[in-house]
Structure formats: C-alpha cells, structure tokens
Amino acid sequence: MIKYVYLISLLLLSCSPKEENEVWVNLFNGKDLRDWTVKIHHHDVGENFGNTFRVVDNMIQVRYDQYGDFNDQFAHLYYNKPFSRFHLKLEYQFTGELQQGAPDYTILNSGIMFHSQDPRTMLKEQNWPISVEMQLLAGLDDGKSRPTGNMCSPGTNIVYKGEVYPGHCLNSTSKTYGKNEWVQAELIVWGDSLITQIINGDTVLQYSKPTMGGGVVNGYDSTLWKPGTPLTAGFIALQSEGQPINFRNVKLRELE
Numbered sequence: 409m410i411k412y413v414y415l416i417s418l419l420l421l422s423c424s425p426k427e428e429n430e431v432w433v434n435l436f437n438g439k440d441l442r443d444w445t446v447k448i449h450h451h452d453v454g455e456n457f458g459n460t461f462r463v464v465d466n467m468i469q470v471r472y473d474q475y476g477d478f479n480d481q482f483a484h485l486y487y488n489k490p491f492s493r494f495h496l497k498l499e500y501q502f503t504g505e506l507q508q509g510a511p512d513y514t515i516l517n518s519g520i521m522f523h524s525q526d527p528r529t530m531l532k533e534q535n536w537p538i539s540v541e542m543q544l545l546a547g548l549d550d551g552k553s554r555p556t557g558n559m560c561s562p563g564t565n566i567v568y569k570g571e572v573y574p575g576h577c578l579n580s581t582s583k584t585y586g587k588n589e590w591v592q593a594e595l596i597v598w599g600d601s602l603i604t605q606i607i608n609g610d611t612v613l614q615y616s617k618p619t620m621g622g623g624v625v626n627g628y629d630s631t632l633w634k635p636g637t638p639l640t641a642g643f644i645a646l647q648s649e650g651q652p653i654n655f656r657n658v659k660l661r662e663l664e
Contacts, residue, residue, distance in 0.1 A: 441461060459474055460483050460648055469654050471652055484537060484645035486644070490642055491641060491660065493663040502587045511650070515548070516587060518649055520544065523641065530628070535625065538564065538625055538628065540566065540639065547586050556593075560577040563624060566619075567616050619635075619639060
C-alpha cells in the first residue's frame with residue numbers, strides 16, 4: 409500500500425506544471441547601468457540628460473540637481489531584455505523634494521513600467537511609453553490614505569473584475585508608506601493573463617488582459633498604434649517623474 413501511494417505521488421508531481429524558475433537574476437549589478445537604456449521626453453533614446461539616472465552606493469538613484477525647470481522631462485530607464493512571464497522584485501525609497509516645474513500630481517510618485525514598447529521605437533517627443541505601470545506612491549503626511557502598488561495604463565487598457573477598467577489609474581489595497589521608508593514591491597506577470605502586485609509581502613491588486621488602447625500617451629509613432637492588441641511581453645522600466653527616488657535589489661525570475 410505504501411509503495412502504491414508513493415507511485416501515485418510521483419505521478420501527480422510529474423503531471424504538475426512547473427510554475428517558477430527558482431533562479432533569480434540580478435537585473436541591476438550594483439555598479440553601473442550597462443544593461444539599461446535611458447529614454448527621456450524631449451531627448452533621443454540613450455541620452456541620460458542631467459545624469460538623471462545614476463548609480464551610488466549600490467542603488468539606482470533618480471536625481472534632478474542638473475535640471476533647472478523640470479520641463480515635462482518624464483524619463484524611464486529600461487532593462488535591455490524583454491520579458492513575458494516573470495516575477496520581479498525590488499525595493500524603492502522616496503527622498504528629497506519635488507523638482508521645480510514638475511506637476512503637483514508627481515509629488516512622491518514614481519512607477520515600474522512593464523510590457524512596454526522598446527525604447528528604441530519611441531520618438532523624441534513621446535511623453536510616455538505604451539505600457540502598463542505599477543504606480544509607486546508615498547504618503548503626504550496629511551493624514552489621508554495614499555496606497556502604493558496601484559495600476560496606471562498609459563496607452564493601454566486592462567480588465568478588472570471581469571470588465572475593461574475605464575479609468576487611467578486603479579488604486580490598490582495597500583497601506584500608506586512614508587517618505588524615506590524602504591518598501592518592497594513585487595510584480596508577478598503571466599503574459600497577457602493574470603497580473604499580481606505585491607507590497608511588503610501583501611497582495612494588493614490583481615487584474616488581467618492588458619491590451620493596447622486608451623489615452624495619455626502622446627507623440628508616438630502612429631504605425632505602432634494598434635488598439636486591442638494583447639500585450640503579451642515587453643520591456644521593464646523604472647520611472648522618473650520629477651520626484652527623487654532610489655531603487656535597489658532589482659531581481660527577476662522567469663516563470664514557466
């Protein structure tokens with residue numbers, strides 16, 4: 409009987425799909441941005457205007473001390489390899505003060521873009537990549553809730569609770585975390601199927617079926633615009649919106 413149960417257990421294990429590759433890859437080497445590409449609004453791809461993205465003390469820092477007026481120079485730092493099914497994990501910390509001229513809504517605001525178009529396909533005056541964003545926020549010390557790990561959809565649509573979500577951003581159920589506090593963000597993406605967003609170990613938002621569509625993005629190459637196209641894969645990028653922020657321990661494992 410024991411032998412029979414053992415054989416049945418082996419059979420069940422052999423039939424179960426392997427969900428995760430246990431090997432975590434460090435996307436950021438802690439030393440430089442060799443494996444990353446910058447794209448900043450008003451600038452050509454690859455131009456790291458004002459040394460916006462820099463590496464200090466094993467962190468990717470977003471800074472504006474060489475800017476002057478912010479001038480809508482929204483920026484993104486892209487890892488050079490696209491992914492489809494993956495589990496991303498990183499830590500972030502808001503710091504400093506909002507840069508002069510940056511919109512009020514960008515205070516203590518940044519994000520992680522995924523399923524993004526290749527930055528090399530973005531025009532000089534394109535403001536945002538066509539992508540899905542895991543929005544990162546910190547509390548404003550006004551006593552009000554300000555969740556992080558939200559969803560925003562530049563040039564995309566998503567399905568939430570069985571229906572296409574009509575808004576641009578969708579709040580998560582996370583707690584409010586303060587400025588200067590290190591927070592762990594995780595993103596689990598199954599192609600154009602289920603997307604799960606996790607903050608400090610808690611699942612705070614789930615949605616599915618990202619497709620090209622919606623608004624917000626301007627200045628893009630019109631030949632790339634195909635509303636309704638499922639977003640099954642794309643690039644991952646760290647965002648710059650005018651608020652200084654640090655990123656560290658950027659890791660990923662691909663899902664099978």
